[in-house]
Amino acid sequence: MKRHSNWLFGAAFVGASLLLAGTAAAQVSLEVMNPRGEIPPPKTLGISPRGGNLNGKKIVLVDNGKFGADNFLYVIAQIIKQKYPGATVVMEPKPSAQTITDLPKWYPTVKQQGDLFVFGVGD
Amino acid sequence: MPGVYFTTTEFLDDAKSAARDRGMPSIRMIALPADKYYRARATHEELQPIASNVFDQMVDDLVRPLTAEEAKPSQIQKQKENTNLTITGTDYQDAYQKVNDLFLESHWADGLPIVPPTPALVKKMLAATTHSPDQVLGLAAPKDGTATVEKIAVNAVMAGAKPEYFPVILAAMDGLLDKHFDLTHVQASTGSFTPVVIVNGPIAKELDFNSGIGMLGHGWRANSTVGRALRLSLLNIGQTWPAVNDMALTGRFEAYTFFTFAEDEAKSPWEPYSVSLGYKPEDSTVTVATSGTPAVLGGGAVAPWTAQGILDTVVARSGSPFFWVHSQTFVLVLHPDCAYELGKMGFTRKSLQEWLYEHTKVPYEKAALATTGFGHDSALKGIQASIDDGRIRADRVQIFKDALKPGGKIPIVQSPDDFHIFVAGGSPGYSLLFSYPGPNWANETKKISGATMTQAGR
Numbered sequence: 001m002k003r004h005s006n007w008l009f010g011a012a013f014v015g016a017s018l019l020l021a022g023t024a025a026a027q028v029s030l031e032v033m034n035p036r037g038e039i040p041p042p043k044t045l046g047i048s049p050r051g052g053n054l055n056g057k058k059i060v061l062v063d064n065g066k067f068g069a070d071n072f073l074y075v076i077a078q079i080i081k082q083k084y085p086g087a088t089v090v091m092e093p094k095p096s097a098q099t100i101t102d103l104p105k106w107y108p109t110v111k112q113q114g115d116l117f118v119f120g121v122g123d
Numbered sequence: 124m125p126g127v128y129f130t131t132t133e134f135l136d137d138a139k140s141a142a143r144d145r146g147m148p149s150i151r152m153i154a155l156p157a158d159k160y161y162r163a164r165a166t167h168e169e170l171q172p173i174a175s176n177v178f179d180q181m182v183d184d185l186v187r188p189l190t191a192e193e194a195k196p197s198q199i200q201k202q203k204e205n206t207n208l209t210i211t212g213t214d215y216q217d218a219y220q221k222v223n224d225l226f227l228e229s230h231w232a233d234g235l236p237i238v239p240p241t242p243a244l245v246k247k248m249l250a251a252t253t254h255s256p257d258q259v260l261g262l263a264a265p266k267d268g269t270a271t272v273e274k275i276a277v278n279a280v281m282a283g284a285k286p287e288y289f290p291v292i293l294a295a296m297d298g299l300l301d302k303h304f305d306l307t308h309v310q311a312s313t314g315s316f317t318p319v320v321i322v323n324g325p326i327a328k329e330l331d332f333n334s335g336i337g338m339l340g341h342g343w344r345a346n347s348t349v350g351r352a353l354r355l356s357l358l359n360i361g362q363t364w365p366a367v368n369d370m371a372l373t374g375r376f377e378a379y380t381f382f383t384f385a386e387d388e389a390k391s392p393w394e395p396y397s398v399s400l401g402y403k404p405e406d407s408t409v410t411v412a413t414s415g416t417p418a419v420l421g422g423g424a425v426a427p428w429t430a431q432g433i434l435d436t437v438v439a440r441s442g443s444p445f446f447w448v449h450s451q452t453f454v455l456v457l458h459p460d461c462a463y464e465l466g467k468m469g470f471t472r473k474s475l476q477e478w479l480y481e482h483t484k485v486p487y488e489k490a491a492l493a494t495t496g497f498g499h500d501s502a503l504k505g506i507q508a509s510i511d512d513g514r515i516r517a518d519r520v521q522i523f524k525d526a527l528k529p530g531g532k533i534p535i536v537q538s539p540d541d542f543h544i545f546v547a548g549g550s551p552g553y554s555l556l557f558s559y560p561g562p563n564w565a566n567e568t569k570k571i572s573g574a575t576m577t578q579a580g581r
Contacts, residue, residue, distance in 0.1 A: 029211045030218045033240045035231050035277045036204040037268025037360030042146030046194045050125035050186055059185075068164025072129070072155075075167050075174040076181070083178075095508065111124045116185050120129030121155065121164075122138055123313060123370070 050116075055086035058114035063093045069121045076118065090114050126151075127184040129177075133157040133366075137311075140368045144266050149193040151184040153177050207242065226281075230364045233354055233379055237281040248276040251286035252293060253573040260293070261300030263361035264307035265368055270300055270360045275352070278359055282351035285344065288330060290574040291409055292352045295320050298411035298567035299357065305450075305563035309413050310363050312561075316413050317375045318357075319454055319557050320350060320383040321545055323397035324407030326571055326579035327385035334387035336549035339377065350380030376416055382557070384547055390459035391546035392466030397568065399472050406570055407580045412454045412543065413565040414557030421461060424551040430464035433457075433554055438482045440556055441535060448506055448523070449514035451536050452559050452566045454543045455479075458552030476539035484532040503527060541566075 059080060061073040070093070077089045090113050095106055110117060128150055130138040135154040142150045155173055163169035210225065212218030222239040226232040238244065249256050249272070256273035263270050272293065279292050299306055299318065309316050322332050333343035341347060363369040376382075388395045397408040418440045422428035441453055457465065465475060485493075493502035506523060509515050515523055519537050526533040536542065543566065548554065559565055574580035 027213060028215050028218045029209050030215075030222055030239050031207050031209050031241060032222055033207055033242060033245055033277045034204050035226075035240060035274065035281060035355065035359040036202075036362060037263055037266075037270055037274055038204045039144075039202060039266050039268050039362065040262075041199045041201045042144065044146045044148065044196050044198045046196055047147065047149045047151065047189065048125045049189055049194065051188050053186055054182060068161075068170075071164055071167055072160075072170050072174060075170045076178070078167075079174060079178050115124070117124055117126035118129065118181065118185070119126060121160070122128060122130040123134045 054080065054084040054116075057116055058088045058090060060090045060092050060110055060114035060117040062110060062117055062119045063091065064119060064122060065094045066121060066123060072121055073118070088114075125185060127181055128152045129155060129181075131155045131157040131160050134370065136366070137368050137370055141265070143199065146199065148199070149189075149196050151193075153180055153184065210239075231359055232281070233351070233358065235379060237355075238283050240277045240280040244280045245273065245276050248279050248284070248286045248289050249273065251289040251574065251576045253575060254293060260297050261302070263300060263310075263357060265311050266362040268360040268362050270296060270356070274360055275356050278355040279348075279352040282348045282355050283344075284348040284352045287574070287576040288345055288349050288352070290571050290577070290580045291322060291326065291330065291345075291349050291407075292356075293573070294409040294569040294571040294580075295349070295353055295411050296356055298409060298569045299353065301567045301569075303564050304411070304567050305561060305565045306357075306361070308561050308563060309565055310357060310361055311368055311370055313370045313372050315371045315373055315375050315415055316559070316561065316565075317377050317415075318353065318381045319410075319412040319414050320353065320381055321396070321410045321412075321454070321547075322349075322383075322385040322407070323388070323395050323410070324402070324571070324579060325405065326407035326574070326577055327388075329577050329579050332385035334385040334547045336552070338384040338547055339382055346383045346385075347380050350377070350383030353381055353383075354379055382414065382417070386545045387459060387547045390462070390550070392462055393472040393544075393546070396472075396543070396545050400568055402568075402570060405579075408568050408570050410454075410543070410568040411566070412452060412557060413559045413561065414454065415559075418556040418558070420554040420556060421458065421552070423553045428461075430461050430468060433461055434465075434478070434482075437479060437556055441479075441483050441558060447509065447560065447562050448533070448535055449509040449537060450559075450561055450564045452541045452543065452564075453479075453536070454545065454557040454559075454566075456545045456547050456555040456557070458548035458554050459546055459550050460552060461554050462546040472544050473539070475544060476542045479542045480534060480536065480539035483535050484526075485535060487526065487529055487531040487533060490533050506533065 061077055063070045063073050080087055080089055092110055092113060130152055132154045138152055142148055159173055163173055210218050210221045212221050219239060223236050226237055254272045258272045260270045275293060275296050279289055330345045332345045386396055397406060398404055402408055420433045420436050437455060490502045510520055510523055516537055571580035
């Protein structure tokens with residue numbers, strides 16, 4: 001009986017210690033609010049279907065007006081002409097770099113000029 | 124129309140982020156090596172190997188059939204940002220540290236310690252205004268995060284702002300979120316553009332804004348924490364992060380608190396700036412503008428200067444870069460001694476604006492040699508485009524048309540009002556020229572309203 005009592009006392013002591021330790025490890029909780037703005041999700045769209053190869057296609061190279069983009073696209077145009085003589089290259093500079101007010105009017109004019117487009121160089 | 128988009132390795136995350144923001148996460152992109160492209164882009168010869176290396180990938184991206192996900196990507200879901208978090212620590216210090224660690228790891232903080240935005244502290248902040256917590260002030264670029272009064276209050280708490288500052292913060296955010304203010308450019312540009320925040324009216328004194336020596340520096344809680352509250356609000360509500368979608372290459376000057384100060388109305392020879400806009404003397408306002416590095420004018424305490432010399436320097440510094448006349452603005456902050464001297468010379472604020480407008484005009488022949496700084500646009504073509512696109516106001520169009528011919532003199536701003544003149548700084552002091560050559564408008568003044576803890580701004 002005495003041994004049993006000692007065991008019970010010991011178990012109670014260990015249990016109390018764990019409880020206290022648990023309490024000591026979780027003494028302070030801070031509830032904080034999220035500072036981020038909620039973003040209305042945009043309607044998600046896929047990209048245009050594609051296939052085949054470049055032969056016979058009109059490729060519009062769109063220069064976004066950033067320094068050097070015209071040079072880069074010029075080199076791309078030369079490689080296209082060399083490797084795909086059946087393709088046609090159209091160079092299209094963006095009307096005014098960084099000016100976004102007139103872009104909705106401009107995008108359809110790009111589409112009218114060819115079958116595929118290459119845009120660059122974004123930064 | 125099938126296409127492919129070229130960017131560079133340093134901007135790939137930014138480009139992907141922007142594509143996702145606009146609902147087109149599948150856009151095919153090719154990243155040119157940034158460490159090679161920017162040094163090579165001046166010549167065709169140096170670009171040849173870079174273009175050759177990506178050519179096959181470009182062709183493949185143009186013709187490779189779409190995957191199912193590219194053809195019909197999963198609808199982007201709304202992120203829930205309204206859930207409170209509970210952070211537990213062994214004691215307050217531990218919990219405080221954990222909150223700070225979590226917020227910085229989540230890109231919700233600016234790198235300095237923040238005050239944990241507990242609901243109780245946010246409630247105190249909201250009590251400083253009559254505006255409803257649910258009121259939406261606008262959408263913050265670049266991700267169009269919804270800026271409610273409550274979200275701004277959370278960020279104001281984090282910044283360490285006193286609740287009585289909150290109406291000033293709200294008015295400044297109202298300006299930054301105005302549909303005419305190009306926040307996208309300010310938040311995301313590779314340039315180091317930084318908001319300039321200037322308080323006018325009786326609330327400036329009541330809240331102890333610094334407008335004298337050290338006005339751009341530390342030590343004044345109103346200047347520091349109002350600016351920081353705006354910093355954190357833009358970061359969190361617009362959801363930006365350096366090198367992800369905030370691409371300021373060298374970061375931003377005054378990155379933590381912006382350029383935040385008050386006009387020293389008592390030392391100005393003229394009416395307060397806000398009164399010059401038509402506000403009443405008893406009104407309190409916040410003007411938000413944007414600038415790169417300000418030009419420091421005058422000799423301060425170490426060298427002689429003259430008011431005329433300072434004006435001449437303003438003319439010399441503002442004549443370039445001559446990018447976009449439809450949106451270019453200047454904030455000229457005259458130190459009190461200079462303003463006094465100009466007043467003695469007979470200048471009013473209005474006549475000084477007109478003087479600057481006239482003397483900064485650029486001869487047509489000089490403009491014909493300039494570019495906008497971006498690719499193929501000449502300065503003259505850019506101005507003509509501004510007229511054609513309706514970005515020059517109707518009442519100013521004829522002025523620019525008349526100037527765009529040999530012998531003409533082209534204004535560098537739309538009107539004299541685009542020189543915004545304030546008085547602040549030390550005595551002795553330096554004057555400051557904040558310039559914004561951005562592609563769209565970025566200057567607004569808003570009246571402070573709804574204050575409950577101050578006499579002014581109610």
